[in-house]
Amino acid sequence: MSNWNPGGQQPYPPQVPHPYTPQPPYPPHPQPPHPQPPYPPLPQPAAGPFARLWRRFGPLHTARRVFKPSRPGIVQDPVVARMQKVRTWVGLGAVVWMSITYKIASSIGDAVETRADQSWISVLVLSVTFPVAVGVLLALVPATARRELLRRAAKCFGAMVALIAAVFVFPATVLTGFVEGRFATNPVMAVVTYTTILFILVWVLPFIVWGIGLALVHVFRTADIHETMPPLLAMALVWEMALIDLFTDAYAGVPAPVRILLMLGAPVSVTAVGLWELGRLRSRHGLVVRDLLMREATPVPGPSA
Template identity: 35%
Template sequence: MAPPPYPPQGPYVPGPRAPHPAAYPPPHAYGYPAPPPSLSARFREDDWPTLRELAGRVHGCLWVPLLLCVWPALLLFAGYPLVRSARTQARRVFPADQRTVTDPSVARAQKTRAWAAALASFVILAAYGSGEDWDQAWQQFTMRLAFTPWLLLLSTPLVVLVLFRLAPAHARPGMRRGVRPAVRSVLWYFGAFTATPLLAWASVLLGRQLPAEPVWMPVGFLLMLPPVWTAMFVAFSSGRAVRSAFNTTLVHPTLPALLTGVLVWEFAAINLAVGGLPPGPPPVQLAALLGGPASVTAVAWWEVARLRSRYGVRLRSS
């Protein structure tokens, strides 16, 4: 039997181990100011940094070539506040996702279905498509981006009316309160969408009346600011307007799923009428034409079923 180890002797007796540096609280927990967020973090937030804050982060040596060039400096000092204002207003009109009920499993299924559909489309085009088919696929993608807000504007009232018809009487006042912000956001979006070409046309007409002298060039530049602001507002708000269906997600938790199921079949009909059948043999054409809308509809109805079984959200009173 081995003898027990000797206890440590002398002044070098090991003491308690110091905690890992990650275990220490951050400096601002002791009253020190927290470090300012990085510029990339500020640009990911809803409120971009002001021009003064942005100028404070730029190194002094970079201002020399910038100020020596008139147009870059003019675009920075006049263009950045304009773009920042349009983005801030777009985030104010269309805030982040306001769904009262969210299901992480449904979100994962939607993301998986989207990637699978993109991969299937790529495989079909690579196997059977020609150059014209690739061009047509890109045209359908751009057409979908342009038509989605208008289809939402036409389809959302119909789906909302169906929901009001199915909902119990005690739930309708709360649903009406959710309609008001949706109407305001629709007026903001389509007002800016309509005003952009009108303001651009008016600014061009006014610019032609100015004398052809360099001193009047800043005036022509200022005339273009209103249409640029409205165009930037439409660009920054389009994504959130589509995702929130113009803030109608507060009307009923099942509205996004129902709208998705309606829109996907509308786009399938538009693509068939404009571009015809996808490339490939008839079984592949039928699968490509109906597989996407059918899978989106299946995920949408699965979302409705999970809202009913897990969260008690029902379409009807019974």
């Protein structure tokens, strides 16, 4: 006996470990997802009737419908569209910067105003160039395709008329004395006068500004005629504007190298972008300039028997 075993009990026999037999792994049981109560979407504030009307008939949305091409089946390349916007903003920034740097304009506002005047002159020149281009196409396309050509060109002419008519509103209101309140002879006519002036400032002016930008980027939606026509007309337009600057002595007093850079910068850059666009349309989409003639491809004769 010992203090650790006072009763003299026999010690427990040693336990022999039971041999472990490995069991095959059980396939995992897919656990069904814990059901979650469906959460309703957050309520969106309902647009009022005025907001819905403004979204549908506002000046910017209307300008997009009027000046962006929408022919069924038209090829829209987002890379080309992005390049056109980049070229437009880079050209505007370069002209403004050089005008300020070389004292062509006294301030940024004057430079932007000069650029806006040039944009409007470009719209007028394009309004003359486009009918000439359509006339040339009418003489070259087959007689069976002339009606289709005129149908496609109708929206282009409509965009020109819409922009020129919107711009004509301002001189018309000034020349008739409408802005000065000439016709506000009674309370009713005063309300009509001030409402019209407010409409011109809130709707017509944004439509003109946005429309001029879209008209120059999309070249009066001439892609409705064919996708290769916008780059062709854009290249013709910038070289016409360069000739106008040359004959009107647009940059008098500017050093000769800077003058050459100002006059040739836009034509060269726009021509490079236009040629790149034509190459992309040909390589990516199979569209070439001769498709403007709307002539059916001549079938290749098969081998004779």
